[in-house]
Amino acid sequence: MKDDLPVGLVLSDVKAELFKSIGHPARIQLLEMLADGPVAVSRLRDGTGLEPSNLSQHLGVLRRQRLVIPSRQDGRLFYELSCPEVSGLLLAARSLLGTVQQSTRLTMMPLDEPAAEAAVR
Known part of the structure; x- marks a missing residue:
């Protein structure tokens, strides 16, 4: 990806805005629903359970960030x-979460079961 950002924009600021725009569970769910291709708004509404006005607001955030495009x-x-x-970003996030969860599980695993049981008593 080439760096064709407008003058004065700091890449870290632009990235922060991107992550803010996907920083809501409903928006992540919408993006995941769109991963396999175009989806009708009615199906997005049914799949998320969002009220039409709320769905419209979330889609607006994603549109302004240019993550989704509408068509008729x-x-x-x-x-x-x-x-x-966009799909790649979602897959990378899933992979990262799996790695973090696995490494956390490994570091929290007791090295010696009897010692762990004694600590509980």
Whole structure:
């Protein structure tokens, strides 16, 4: 990805805005629903259980960040991911969480079971 940011923008600030835009469980759920291709708004609403106005707000955040793009087909509104890297980011996050969880589990595992039981008593 080339660095074609407007002059004056700091990359860390832009990244922070990106992470803020996906920093809500509903928006992550929406992005994951769109990973396999365009989805009608009605299906997004049913799949998330969000009220129409709330769904619209979340989609607006994702649109402004250019993570999703809307389109109309036969009078119905659809959304899709703007690029495959969005799915890649979600997969990377899942992988990171799995790695962190596994390493945390390993560091919290007692080295000596009898010593761990004695500490509880």
